[in-house]
Amino acid sequence: MLKKSRQNVIIISIFPLFVFSNFLLLSFLNFNNFDFELLPDILGFITILNSFLIILWVTQNNFHIRKIILTAFGFRTVLALISYYVAPLPYSGDDAITFEMLGWEWSQNGLSSILDNFTLGSYFYAWLISALYTLLGRSPLMIQGFNVFFGSLIVWNVYLITQLLWNKRIANRAAWTIALFPSTALYSAITLREVLIVYPLTLGIFYFVRWHRSGSIHHFLLFFILLILCISIHSAITVILISLILLFLIRIIRNMWKNKANKLIRYTISLLFILSVFGAVLLSGFGLQKIGGSVDKLSLEYIEKKQQV
Numbered sequence: 001m002l003k004k005s006r007q008n009v010i011i012i013s014i015f016p017l018f019v020f021s022n023f024l025l026l027s028f029l030n031f032n033n034f035d036f037e038l039l040p041d042i043l044g045f046i047t048i049l050n051s052f053l054i055i056l057w058v059t060q061n062n063f064h065i066r067k068i069i070l071t072a073f074g075f076r077t078v079l080a081l082i083s084y085y086v087a088p089l090p091y092s093g094d095d096a097i098t099f100e101m102l103g104w105e106w107s108q109n110g111l112s113s114i115l116d117n118f119t120l121g122s123y124f125y126a127w128l129i130s131a132l133y134t135l136l137g138r139s140p141l142m143i144q145g146f147n148v149f150f151g152s153l154i155v156w157n158v159y160l161i162t163q164l165l166w167n168k169r170i171a172n173r174a175a176w177t178i179a180l181f182p183s184t185a186l187y188s189a190i191t192l193r194e195v196l197i198v199y200p201l202t203l204g205i206f207y208f209v210r211w212h213r214s215g216s217i218h219h220f221l222l223f224f225i226l227l228i229l230c231i232s233i234h235s236a237i238t239v240i241l242i243s244l245i246l247l248f249l250i251r252i253i254r255n256m257w258k259n260k261a262n263k264l265i266r267y268t269i270s271l272l273f274i275l276s277v278f279g280a281v282l283l284s285g286f287g288l289q290k291i292g293g294s295v296d297k298l299s300l301e302y303i304e305k306k307q308q309v
Contacts, residue, residue, distance in 0.1 A: 044084070044141025048077055051149035058156070065159055065175065072179035073152040079189035080144040089190055096191040100140050103129025110134065120232045120286075125193035143191050150199040151188020155179045157202035164209045197234050200226040215266060224277065231281065235288050241278045248274065 055073055059066035083089040106117040107130040114131050129143055136142065158178045163171035178184055187194040204226030211219035230237040248271040255264040281288070 040139035043139035044145050047142045047145030068175045068179050069152055069155050072155045075185050076148040076151050076188045079185055080148050083190055084141050092190040099126045100191050102126040103133055104138050106130035107133035124233050125196055147188050147195045151195045154199050154202050157206055161206050161209055197230055201230045244274050
């Protein structure tokens with residue numbers, strides 16, 4: 001047992017150091033203007049390799065879910081390589097090209113551009129790409145590799161959520177479904193922001209379910225931090241805040257009816273917190289870029305204009 005524990009400590013120490021040293025080397029080559037034709041491909045393959053190693057690391061104590069996540073990772077990696085080397089996959093044009101090109105354009109002014117070009121909303125993804133390009137160099141395959149990585153970890157989140165709500169058998173089915181479902185795999189293999197939204201969202205839902213089970217304020221705050229992150233990237237996530245308000249109102253009425261004081265207090269305090277966050281979003285326009293940055297600008301004409309675009 002002691003030997004196995006020591007091996008785990010070694011693994012936990014080596015993997016992050018290995019990943020960090022790889023990207024540190026690539027950053028050094030980039031800042032020293034290392035001109036090598038295959039560097040974009042190398043960046044992509046190193047990202048995929050490091051992602052594979054990290055997945056092995058985080059699943060070292062659960063070999064069953066490791067099989068599912070590695071299958072998801074392999075499926076998404078194959079799709080990413082096909083899209084990069086063979087033929088573009090569906091939806092890999094238009095927005096995907098715009099995000100990548102804008103990220104490359106923003107990275108041209110060096111480190112100062114990382115702060116100068118910071119933005120929220122849909123172009124936050126392009127800003128992340130520009131930060132990676134500034135530090136490591138241009139590589140569309142590298143960006144696809146990161147999407148493959150986090151797209152695979154979504155399977156892990158779904159497994160954990162389903163296991164909390166039901167049991168391992170149903171969790172396995174849910175994980176396999178997400179791992180092999182065509183659209184989830186596709187959006188994890190191309191340069192689009194869906195993975196950037198869905199990964200923190202599913203992780204947030206996991207903490208929300210844990211809060212519901214344990215009542216821990218720590219889990220509730222983690223859920224809200226991740227939810228606010230998602231809202232900052234896509235305005236549609238604000239609908240979750242509205243859904244939570246309705247859900248908590250129902251819970252409050254139910255607990256009042258059943259005279260459960262402890263749960264009534266917990267849900268009332270949580271509802272007040274949610275209402276304050278929702279009010280702050282409406283007043284500040286935070287995360288509402290999709291509808292013009294303010295509720296005041298929302299109109300049928302504006303929606304029609306956006307729909308035409």
